[in-house]
Amino acid sequence: MNENRLKILKDGEKKTGPVVYWMQRDQRANDNWALIYAQSKACEMNVDLRVVFNLVPEFLEATVRQYEFMIKGLEEVEQHLNRFNIPFNLFLGEPEQNLPRFLEKIHASLLVVDFNPLKIARFWKKKVADKIQIPIHEVDTHNIVPCKYVSDKIEYAAYTIRPKIKRNLDEFLDEIPPLLTMENNPNLEKVDWEKARNSLKINFSVPEVDWLIPGESTAKSILEKFINQKLESYNQHRNDPNLNALSNLSPYFHFGQISPQRVALAVSSVNNFPESKDAFLEELIVRRELSDNFCYYNSKYDSFEGFHDWAKKTLNEHREDKREFIYRLEQFENAETHDGLWNAAQIEVIKKGKMHGFMRMYWAKKILEWTESPEQALEFALYLNDKYQLDGRDPNGYVGVAWSIGGVHDRAWTERPVFGKIRFMNYNGCKRKFDIKSYILNNQK
Ligand SMILES: Cc1cc2nc3c(=O)[nH]c(=O)nc-3n(C[C@H](O)[C@H](O)[C@H](O)COP(=O)(O)OP(=O)(O)OC[C@H]3O[C@@H](n4cnc5c(N)ncnc54)[C@H](O)[C@@H]3O)c2cc1C
Incomplete structure (x- = not known):
């Protein structure tokens, strides 16, 4: 992994237990630099690797529509990880209570987290960091050119961040290695998803949708369909709301169920439709990463x-x-x-x-x-x-x-x-x- 994806959030005591990846924003087993990094550290230190997710009972305005999209995606993450002999734990309740308790119990040696510019995610990380003594390493696996690396200040507009992204794109738009199967076959305890669902205190009145199926596998097939059937006319039709011309990938990006880097690699490798490719990559890379820049450097992004x-x-x-x-x-x-x-x-x-x-x-x-x-x-x-x-x-x-x-x-x-x-x-x-x-x-x- 390019080491500029990494930020040491905190140094800490040396311990000998497992490496723990606290998955938050990037909810996928494949093409996830934070997970790849956590695995490489576990192998280097010859310790186990654990992946944990903390499910809070309510989150901003999210309803059952968004929660079910996320939970079903996480069920698939558990299955994928287990195939690689990687245990997945789901905590219910508040992260600042669950994470420190768990890390202490298993004598964890390192906590790896993914990058998220939003206030609430940063608040949780800070709360957990204040309560633990081990090192915390953060990996930006959501942006192709890492947010903190591409610019150290708030960018004025697309035209100011674009050259900075383009200058670094070749370096960061590299092939993502596959996950390795862990040698140890630890106790792969199954998550009780029913209990998780029963713990929610959310609005159940906004129904789920059935035209978009959550999860990594569907995200991949939507990407294939986009490239094979829609990319050709993306530039021509993308502003017509009567045509189904967009990729529909945004929910999958939001929950981290597909890697933007994987999508960029796939679209870039198409040997055709240069105008559509450019238009799509502009949205996917420049506009999307500009949003992370705004929220990271401006805590008043919602006011x-x-x-x-x-x-x-x-x-x-x-x-x-x-x-x-x-x-x-x-x-x-x-x-x-x-x-x-x-x-x-x-x-x-x-x-x-x-x-x-x-x-x-x-x-x-x-x-x-x-x-x-x-x-x-x-x-x-x-x-x-x-x-x-x-x-x-x-x-x-x-x-x-x-x-x-x-x-x-x-x-x-x-x-x-x-x-x-x-x-x-x-x-x-x-x-x-x-x-x-x-x-x-x-x-x-
Ligand atoms: C008022 C308003 C609210 C919006 N709310 C959201 C939101 O809650 N979540 C969200 O992901 N996007 C939001 N967008 C941005 C954009 O409209 C959506 O990302 C896009 O419509 C998602 O559909 P798609 O994935 O099919 O798009 P595609 O055209 O296929 O684009 C592919 C990807 O490029 C990125 N992208 C596309 N357009 C933009 C844009 N204008 N700014 C930044 N990135 C972009 C997204 O990651 C998108 O998934 C909002 C835009 C406006 C004007």
């Missing part, structure tokens, strides 16, 4: 305060502008606005758990237009995004909403009411781009 100064200024100047429509959260949530196109987008996410990427921009910008303040718009958009999207609670989500409402990574546009200099989108603009009537017809209550 008005996190916007650029020019955006705060212009939104402040237009605070008192008269809004033509103002809706309550329930009206947005129930798709009860005057705008059939907006309602269709909301119905799409309620039913499918994934709104088309183009509609996400329109959807969030209209929330800014039809609420009392930018703060309220941000609150409503994040609440709905995180509650219904399978890929919600992700750096891409925080940045997508902040781009739409707060001009993050964008530039100033012609000034207009409510929006100020934030880029505006309207119904007629959409009408010129795609068949609005079909989209509304396909997304009915």
